[in-house]
Amino acid sequence: MKNQLTIGLFGFGCVGTGLYEVLNKTTLLQASIKHIVIKDLSKKRIIDSSYFSTDSNRILQDDEINVVVELINDSEAAYEIVTTALRAGKHVVSANKKLIAYHLNELVSLAKENNVSFLYEASVGGSIPIIRNLEEYYNNDSLSNISGIVNGTTNYILTKTAEGESFDEALKNAQDLGFAELDPTSDVDGFDAKYKLVLLLKHAFGFTTKQDAVWNYGIRQLKDWDARYAREKGLKIKLLAFGTRINNQIVGFVAPHIIPNNHFAFNVENEFNAVVVEALFSDKQLFLGKGAGSHPTASAVLSDISALQFDYAYEYKKSKTEEHLSFDSDYSLKVYLSATSQEKLDQITFIETHETYTGQSHSYKIGIISYEEISKQDWNNAPDYFLAVIPDSIQLTKNTDISTEKSAHLIEELS
Ligand SMILES: NC(=O)c1ccc[n+]([C@@H]2O[C@H](COP(=O)([O-])OP(=O)(O)OC[C@H]3O[C@@H](n4cnc5c(N)ncnc54)[C@H](OP(=O)(O)O)[C@@H]3O)[C@@H](O)[C@H]2O)c1
Known part of the structure; x- marks a missing residue:
């Protein structure tokens, strides 16, 4: 009734x-x-x-x-x-x-x-039906990864910087078009994406985290030379909210990623959002849609109202495993890091260096860095640097075999 x-x-x-x-x-x-x-x-x-x-x-x-x-x-x-x-x-x-x-x-x-x-379907991904799908559709499938472009403003800016506009020009255009606020901090420093990641972690893994615990680094410090580097290598820079579960550890952060053309986010442009869910049985699935705008966002609100007709409520089914989960900051990542000078670049300690470049205007390094080293800087307010994560490069410091660990937890959870 x-x-x-x-x-x-x-x-x-x-x-x-x-x-x-x-x-x-x-x-x-x-x-x-x-x-x-x-x-x-x-x-x-x-x-x-x-x-x-x-x-x-x-x-x-x-x-x-x-x-x-x-x-x-x-x-x-x-x-x-x-x-x-x-x-x-x-x-x-x-x-x-x-x-x-x-x-x-x-x-x-x-x-x-x-x-x-x-x-609150409209609070993540605008028109994309992600929260209710995480609650209902994946009820009996166990999730290992959730990541996505969840902020249309920064994706619009990054689409334009990839085409050759400077960050400042692209931001100004986004403001003129009404995509970006006059104070763009929440979007360009990754706060907005972090709030959404907190909700995704809750519904994907049943994990509640304080938003302060999640590292959010945005795109404010992106320089022309970073965009040019990506363009020349056939790569793109995208701001991703990233969450993964490895056994009972959760790793989650918001950061620019430098991605190849076979990455799900490569062709997600302008104000579009996309979320990829990776689960044991269904494998990878991509949700793509308008992340903002009057009618697209209202459609998600409408869907919630419609669900109320049938007394629908989130059950937070995955939260029953929550007490076993903890947030892990003990990991390393492969990153691209550029700096305004070699001296500045040398101030950041890498575990391994895979590639370096020293130039007159800037220098960069690609290599492995620990999250502990990353957490020493307030990157959003470090104008000498720009850092981008290279996908699929997380290693827990305990040196576990991630693929074996993931399968183990997924099978254990479902048995
Ligand atoms: N815009 C999007 O595409 C989008 C997408 C996803 C989620 N959201 C979320 O949806 C919500 C609304 O966003 P929006 O873009 O529609 O905002 P908006 O265009 O700026 O409109 C905000 C509305 O809130 C009213 N308001 C502000 N303070 C109020 C108060 N204390 N009491 C009563 N009304 C108050 C304003 O009243 P006046 O009209 O009198 O100024 C205005 O009508 C936000 O939480 C936003 O994050 C928006």
């Missing part, structure tokens, strides 16, 4: 307006928006002003409203809205990855205590 859904909507910007439009074009869904709370009543809206107020209680204290859809751009205000709504026994749908990454356990507990659902 389908539930009748009466929605209170917070936010009527890019995604909120998109939700109103897609709901209007959806005939099968028994859902209607009763009231919309926004910040600035003087703004012109595409629908009648009687829908709007700035008073949260018009939604939160209305017993007829059984679903709160939170689509605002302020994660602190969103925390108050979402927690109050859950306590009031209302289902909540949100797209706010920062809010959720910071408060996941608390919000999940609140939803459980109040016997309501808290859904």
Whole structure:
């Protein structure tokens, strides 16, 4: 039996307006928006002003409203809205990855205590249906890897730098087109991708991590010579959120990767997102779609609302193994590291060097570096350097055979 859904909507910007439009074009869904709370009543809206107020209680204290859809751009205000709504026994749908990454356990507990659902498909990968697939489709398949391009702004910038634009030009164009915020820190320094990775790790491996524990390095320090190096070698630089499970260890980080043309992310361009899931039985599967935008993002919100008709809630089934898992920072990686001088380059200690170049404007090195060495620098604020990870190069420092370890844990988990 389908539930009748009466929605209170917070936010009527890019995604909120998109939700109103897609709901209007959806005939099968028994859902209607009763009231919309926004910040600035003087703004012109595409629908009648009687829908709007700035008073949260018009939604939160209305017993007829059984679903709160939170689509605002302020994660602190969103925390108050979402927690109050859950306590009031209302289902909540949100797209706010920062809010959720910071408060996941608390919000999940609140939803459980109040016997309501808290859904957030749109918070990772925009239109890509990844969270519910991780929850439901891979229920009986054991995941070993999840990685992806989960930030459309940086992917747009990297598409342009690969074509020869400088980072600054590409960022300015992204801002002019509305893809990037005036303060682009969250996107270009990899914070936005990290919030999404925290959610992916939870649903892929059942692992909760504090977002502070995850290394996020973005693309702010990318130089023309790095983009040129990649172009000349037939490679591309992409910002990837990366997570892997090796036995009971989880490794996860956000960093630029320098990838060959057979890598899944090579042809994922502009604002598109892509996530690859690797599991024991299904092997590698690629999810590709628009990671942002009004209607694509609203489509994921719509799907959550639709799921509420049937009382859907995430069960966090994989979390039952959580107590055995720990976050591992004891690993090494193969990287490309460029620096504005040989002297600067020599300040970073490599375990092995595979290739070096010393030039007048810059120098670079390719080789193996420990995460311990990486963690000594605040790379987002180190303008003399640019670092990119070479894929599939992680070695746990304990010198384990990763492929054997992975199969062992997967088989053990399923037996
Ligand atoms: N845009 C995307 O493509 C995209 C993709 C994935 C996820 N998301 C997430 O979706 C959410 C909404 O993003 P958006 O792009 O739609 O943002 P947006 O276009 O900037 O719109 C934000 C809306 O929130 C309202 N608002 C701000 N503070 C408020 C408060 N305290 N109380 C009530 N309303 C408030 C604003 O009101 P006024 O209209 O009065 O200013 C505006 O309507 C964010 O969490 C974002 O991270 C967005």
